Amino acid sequence: MSLFDRFRARLDERAAQDLSRTRRLAGSPTAPRQRVDGRELLLFCSNDYLGLADHPELIAALQEGAARWGVGAGASHLISGHSEAHEALEAELGAWARDCIPEARALTLCTGYMANLALLTGLADREDAELFSERLNHASLIDGARLARARKSIYADLDQLEAQLRASTAATKLIVTDAVFSMDGHLAPLRELLALAECFDALLLVDDAHGFGVLGPRGRGSLAHCGLRSERLVWMGTLGKAAGVAGAFIAAHPTLIEWLLQTSRPTIFTTASPPALAHALLKSLALIEGEEGERRRAQLELLRDQLATGLAPLAATRGWQLPASDTPIQPLIVGENAAALALSGQLEAAGLRVPAIRPPTVPAGTARLRITLCADHRSEDLNALMLALSAFEPFQGG
Numbered sequence: 499m500s501l502f503d504r505f506r507a508r509l510d511e512r513a514a515q516d517l518s519r520t521r522r523l524a525g526s527p528t529a530p531r532q533r534v535d536g537r538e539l540l541l542f543c544s545n546d547y548l549g550l551a552d553h554p555e556l557i558a559a560l561q562e563g564a565a566r567w568g569v570g571a572g573a574s575h576l577i578s579g580h581s582e583a584h585e586a587l588e589a590e591l592g593a594w595a596r597d598c599i600p601e602a603r604a605l606t607l608c609t610g611y612m613a614n615l616a617l618l619t620g621l622a623d624r625e626d627a628e629l630f631s632e633r634l635n636h637a638s639l640i641d642g643a644r645l646a647r648a649r650k651s652i653y654a655d656l657d658q659l660e661a662q663l664r665a666s667t668a669a670t671k672l673i674v675t676d677a678v679f680s681m682d683g684h685l686a687p688l689r690e691l692l693a694l695a696e697c698f699d700a701l702l703l704v705d706d707a708h709g710f711g712v713l714g715p716r717g718r719g720s721l722a723h724c725g726l727r728s729e730r731l732v733w734m735g736t737l738g739k740a741a742g743v744a745g746a747f748i749a750a751h752p753t754l755i756e757w758l759l760q761t762s763r764p765t766i767f768t769t770a771s772p773p774a775l776a777h778a779l780l781k782s783l784a785l786i787e788g789e790e791g792e793r794r795r796a797q798l799e800l801l802r803d804q805l806a807t808g809l810a811p812l813a814a815t816r817g818w819q820l821p822a823s824d825t826p827i828q829p830l831i832v833g834e835n836a837a838a839l840a841l842s843g844q845l846e847a848a849g850l851r852v853p854a855i856r857p858p859t860v861p862a863g864t865a866r867l868r869i870t871l872c873a874d875h876r877s878e879d880l881n882a883l884m885l886a887l888s889a890f891e892p893f894q895g896g
């Protein structure tokens with residue numbers, strides 16, 4: 499077999515297991531309606547939870563930022579790419595973080611994926627450290643753990659974590675968790691995790707990609723939502739979901755942030771994100787914590803209740819699982835890959851885009867529709883989703 503044939507054979511194997519994925523062509527801004535491959539669809543799959551990605555004030559701020567700073571940073575933060583706009587954004591995020599982490603300082607990065615690599619490779623860089631990672635953590639945390647030099651333990655629940663912490667002889671212990679599990683929508687037991695971190699002298703690293711902007715007073719995220727306060731907390735959040743732009747941040751005790759700034763390769767060896775994005779993000783933070791953010795979060799709550807109530811009888815009669823969610827992420831677990839694809843295909847025929855999520859993103863046998871809500875959805879949009887789901891003809895297999 500030639501080099502290319504070997505890759506072709508592996509692609510064919512994936513296709514045979516219903517694991518091939520396709521990129522669809524977006525012809526307009528994101529949620530809740532988008533032109534996809536030339537046709538307007540109602541989306542239930544965007545992470546633009548607050549509907550800010552095409553907000554006129556953010557578009558204006560990005561244009562203003564580009565006029566002032568140009569479109570590229572030109573170099574990494576440590577060379578010449580760290581602008582006043584980045585500095586102002588980090589100062590504002592640091593102030594947000596100090597609700598939960600005394601004296602916190604924040605560092606911005608180009609993406610959440612990179613932030614998690616930076617965090618884990620940076621803080622777990624020695625063999626005398628140990629990472630305790632929740633089984634359902636996002637791929638970027640898994641990849642960060644793989645790259646880190648520290649020992650690794652995976653935990654499924656608090657009891658297992660406690661046993662692992664008790665048995666550990668590591669000098670530095672780091673508990674790592676998603677705040678909101680991205681494919682399930684429920685919150686991690688953050689209060690209990692922090693209690694364990696305190697008991698075993700560990701740090702608690704929390705990826706708040708899906709809680710930032712959505713949960714907590716003024717949208718300040720999952721730590722604030724749970725009323726936590728400790729210098730053991732390390733808070734990571736993404737800025738391309740509820741914040742509607744792009745990028746990510748890490749906020750923590752100033753010594754940890756200085757350590758990451760000095761040593762962490764994913765922050766040192768990459769071009770800084772365009773300063774115009776930082777400029778727009780400052781506007782986004784103002785919208786999130788202001789009246790507009792409050793109104794949008796209230797609308798999300800209403801939609802979430804309507805969705806859960808409407809889906810329950812449908813799921814019960816069709817044998818789908820509907821796990822309880824704390825957020826605008828609602829999974830509908832169908833089981834087999836082919837069944838999830840068929841359901842997603844039928845919804846699309848009815849003008850609704852809810853992609854099937856399959857392994858390795860979720861465990862085998864739990865393929866699902868991951869329904870996400872946006873504050874710009876209307877009650878009628880949810881009715882349309884419910885109607886299309888109730889018309890579903892069960893997949894016959896084969």
Ligand code: PMP
Nearest residue numbers: 609610611636638680707736738
């Ligand atoms: N963490 C979690 C939990 C996520 O869901 C994602 C994005 N899907 C990321 C990190 C990565 O963030 P970004 O898209 O900014 O790279």
